[in-house]
Each structure stands twice: as C-alpha cells, then as structure tokens.
Amino acid sequence: MRQMKEKKKEAAHFPQLPKRPERTEDLPRLGPTPLPNLLPEDSGRLLKQILNRLDVIEKRLNNIERLLASSQRTS
Numbered sequence: 254m255r256q257m258k259e260k261k262k263e264a265a266h267f268p269q270l271p272k273r274p275e276r277t278e279d280l281p282r283l284g285p286t287p288l289p290n291l292l293p294e295d296s297g298r299l300l301k302q303i304l305n306r307l308d309v310i311e312k313r314l315n316n317i318e319r320l321l322a323s324s325q326r327t328s
Contacts, residue, residue: 291299
C-alpha cells in the first residue's frame with residue numbers, strides 16, 4: 254500500500270521547467286578572445302590549409318554554377 258502511494262507521488266511530480274533564456278542585451282559582454290601564440294611556421298601551415306580548403310570550396314561552387322546554368326538552358 255505504502256509503495257503504491259509513493260509511486261503515485263513520484264508519477265504526479267513534474268520536473269521544474271527550464272528558465273526562460275535571457276535576451277542577448279541582458280547578458281554581460283565578454284572581452285575579445287586573446288589570440289593563441291603561433292609560431293611563424295605554424296601560421297604559414299595554417300594559412301596554406303585554409304587556402305586549400307577555400308580552393309576546394311571554390312571548385313564545388315563552380316560545379317554547382319555549371320549544373321545550374323545547364324539546367325536553366327534545358328528548361
């Protein structure tokens with residue numbers, strides 16, 4: 254009997270709702286993030302990686318442009 258009452262109490266208990274998020278104007282402003290200490294070799298390598306990724310993205314965009322241009326010509 255007692256266990257049944259406890260189970261009913263547990264089942265009837267609702268978890269507390271999360272707080273409403275604050276507006277961005279109300280949040281404190283964080284200062285600028287400090288830049289990590291990079292060695293010149295590391296920064297050069299990092300820039301090369303970024304340029305390679307940008308080249309890959311540019312190639313994909315060119316392919317998409319060609320596909321769109323060909324599909325517009327056919328329709």
